[in-house]
Structure formats: structure tokens, C-alpha cells
Amino acid sequence: MxxxxxxxxxxxxxxxxxxxxxxxxxxxxxxxxLSAADDGAKVVQQSQPNGQMLDVTMQSPAVGANVGMRLLLPPGWTPEATRTWPVLYLLPGCCEPKDFRAWTELTDIAAFAKDKNVLIAMPTDGANGNFSDWWNYGKYGPPDWEKFHLDEMRQILERNYHAGQKRAVAGLSAGAYGAMEYASRRPGMFQAAAAFSGTPNIRSMFGDFGVAVGNFRTDQDQDALWGDPIAQADIWKAHNPYDNAENLRGTRLFISTGNGFPGPLHLITDNGLNMFEMPALPNSLMFVNKLNRLGIPITTHFYGPGTHMWGYWIHELKRAWPLLTQGF
Structure with missing residues (x-):
């Protein structure tokens, strides 16, 4: 040589x-x-765990803190790409220590999405942000999680990571509420929305219970979120997908939940009954009945025995995938 x-x-x-x-x-x-969002939100750090994943830390004026998201990159994606990709916002649940890494660390979503032509964005929601601008006794945000997810994060994705205009949103548990909440508060922003084991009617007994438990588990003041359910009923109603169901007309919808009893994906650590899954079933049925009365189509999968666990949620995401990505 x-x-x-x-x-x-x-x-x-x-x-x-x-x-x-x-x-x-x-x-x-x-x-x-890298370009900032309109309000100055910007990327301050990024790292790449592997060739398919990119972790992004953003400085968010809306939340008042640095917050993160994990991206699953589609085949052919590069920083210099001149095309865009459809986006799936994949939301976490409450109180998850792994935060925005949970979907990839607790399921096989990365392997499933490896050949999918979709940019998957998995943001944090804090300890339990409830996908909302917090009332804070009339002072409002920060934290304003809705503004972060739907304005700051969207603009950062579109301006720096080749996100396109076709979008879907899906989530589990609290994130299931968040998916229907965001789709109903921003009609037309998402072409499809899916909820797994959620409570889309927070003004019912079953929904209020879920919000209270989440805030209790994270040591947060429930009244700071939307105020008192009666005294500030207008705020609760404004953030309730059930009350704003008409805004979902034209959005492809999917909802699923188990009944809280051990099912085929049950783990011994589940201890049989599951207090978090049981309220999701009647709450989801109320929501579906409301949509049926309005003549709004929704695909359902009430699969009977099944608990509040990741094995069911990834199974339901795969089941909902064709609906979520139709036309992508």
C-alpha cells in the first residue's frame, strides 16, 4: 500500500x-x-442514545423550566434533510419516573417504528402537568403545558427537526386524557387522536377521581390546576373533552381500555384488581356514548380483562396505528 x-x-x-x-x-x-419558537423557547441540549433516537432539552418560557422530549427518527432522517415527515405526538402518563423515555424503555415502540415513515415525538408532562395551563388561583401559568406542547414544541419540531403538517396524537392514562384534550381544544391540529386507559370526562365521578389521585401521588395542589370543580366549573368544562366533544368532529378517533381484572398481559406485580384501570372503562364509555349521540365516529376496543400496564398500552398503540397514520 x-x-x-x-x-x-x-x-x-x-x-x-x-x-x-x-x-x-x-x-x-x-x-x-437552531431556530427558537415564537416566544423564545429554544433547544439548549441534545444527545443521541442511538441512531434512531434523539433526546432534546428545551428551555420553555411556558413551563418556566428546561423540559425534555425524545424523538424516534424515521428512516432517511438527517439534520440536513430537505423534506418533512408526519408527526405522532406520543404522550406519557402520570407519575412515571422514566418520564419522556418511558415509551422506549418500557415497550418495544422503537423496534415497531423502525421502518415507519413517521417522526415520533415523546415529550415530558412534568410530574403530572395534566396537559393544561394551570389556573394557579387566577394567576395561570407557568406551568402552561398546553402552550409548551402545542406551540413551543410544535414550532421547534417544525423549524429544526423536519416535522410536517400532518399530525396525530396518542397517549396512555393521563396522556390518554391529554390526547383527547389537545385534539378537542385545537380542532384541526391533529388528524387523529387515540386514548388508552384514560378518563376523557374529568367532570364525572370517575374522571375527578383520576385527577385527584394523580395530584396526590405527585404531591401537587389539585385546586391550583383548574380550581374547584364547582366554583370554577367553567375552567373544568373548558378542559373537558367530554364537554367539548363537538370539536372532535372530523378527527379520526380511537379509544380503548380494560376492566381492571387480570388479562392475557397480566403480571404478578399487578396484584389482580387495578384501581386505576377500573374507572377508565365507565368513563370511556360515557365519552363514546356522547360521541355517538353527536354522530361523531370513533373506533373502540374495550377488551375486557386487562390492567393499567404498559403491555396493554403498546398493544393498543399498534392496534390504533393504521387509524392514527392514515394518509401519512
Whole structure:
């Protein structure tokens, strides 16, 4: 093998240097060329656990803190791409220690999505942000999770990560409420929405129970969220997918839940009955009945025995996938 000439060696070293700089910009501290959201929200850090995943930390004025999301990148995605991809917002549940990493660390969503032509964005919702602008006794946000997810995060995704205009949203438990909440509060923003084991009627006994339990588990003041359910009923109603069901007309909808009894994906740690899954069934049925009265189509899967567990949620996401991504 002939030794390289000085010019060839210099070119090789220069190429390696450029490659290293490019990698540092992509996976280390955020490059200054990344665009901010309209209100100044910006990327302050990004890292790449593997070739399919990208973790992004954003400084959010709406939330008043640095917050994160994990992206599952579609085949062919690169920072320099000139095309866009449809986006699935995949929301977490309450109180999950793994936060925005939960979907990838507790299910096989990464393997499932590896050949899918969809950018999957999995954001944090804090300890239990309830996908809402908090009332805070009349002072409102921060935290304003709705503004973060639907304005700041959307603009950052579109301006820096090649997100397109076709969108769907799905979530589990509290994130199931969030999916229907966001789809009903921003009609037309999402072409499809799916809820797994959620409570889309927070003004019912079953829904109020879920909100109270979530805030209790995270040591948060429930009244700071939307106020008192009676005294501030207008705020609760404004954030209730059941009350705003008419806004879902034209959106492809999917909802599913078990009944709280051990099913085929049951784990011994579930201890049989499950207090979090049981309220989801009657609550979801109320929501479906309301949509039926309005003549709004919704695909349902009430699968009987099944508990509040990740094995069921990834199963239902795969079942809902064709509906969520139709036309993508």
C-alpha cells in the first residue's frame, strides 16, 4: 500500500475534523443555528442514545423550566434533510419516573417504528402537568403545558427537526386524557387522536377521581390546576373533552381500555384488581356514548380483562396505528 501524499493526508484529516464538528453540533450542546419558537423557547441540549433516537432539552418560557422530549427518527432522517415527515405526538402518563423515555424503555415502540415513515415525538408532562395551563388561583401559568406542547414544541419540531403538517396524537392514562384534550381544544391540529386507559370526562365521578389521585401521588395542589370543580366549573368544562366533544368532529378517533381484572398481559406485580384501570372503562364509555349521540365516529376496543400496564398500552398503540397514520 502506497503511503499517502501530504495533500491527501491533509484532506483526510480535514474531512475527519469536519465530521467531528458536525457530530458535536448534532449530539452535544445545541448548535446556535437552531431556530427558537415564537416566544423564545429554544433547544439548549441534545444527545443521541442511538441512531434512531434523539433526546432534546428545551428551555420553555411556558413551563418556566428546561423540559425534555425524545424523538424516534424515521428512516432517511438527517439534520440536513430537505423534506418533512408526519408527526405522532406520543404522550406519557402520570407519575412515571422514566418520564419522556418511558415509551422506549418500557415497550418495544422503537423496534415497531423502525421502518415507519413517521417522526415520533415523546415529550415530558412534568410530574403530572395534566396537559393544561394551570389556573394557579387566577394567576395561570407557568406551568402552561398546553402552550409548551402545542406551540413551543410544535414550532421547534417544525423549524429544526423536519416535522410536517400532518399530525396525530396518542397517549396512555393521563396522556390518554391529554390526547383527547389537545385534539378537542385545537380542532384541526391533529388528524387523529387515540386514548388508552384514560378518563376523557374529568367532570364525572370517575374522571375527578383520576385527577385527584394523580395530584396526590405527585404531591401537587389539585385546586391550583383548574380550581374547584364547582366554583370554577367553567375552567373544568373548558378542559373537558367530554364537554367539548363537538370539536372532535372530523378527527379520526380511537379509544380503548380494560376492566381492571387480570388479562392475557397480566403480571404478578399487578396484584389482580387495578384501581386505576377500573374507572377508565365507565368513563370511556360515557365519552363514546356522547360521541355517538353527536354522530361523531370513533373506533373502540374495550377488551375486557386487562390492567393499567404498559403491555396493554403498546398493544393498543399498534392496534390504533393504521387509524392514527392514515394518509401519512
Amino acid at each position: 502506497k503511503p499517502r501524499r501530504p495533500v491527501q493526508l491533509a484532506c483526510a484529516l480535514l474531512g475527519a475534523l469536519v465530521l467531528c464538528i458536525g457530530s458535536a453540533n448534532f449530539a452535544g450542546a445545541a448548535p446556535r443555528t
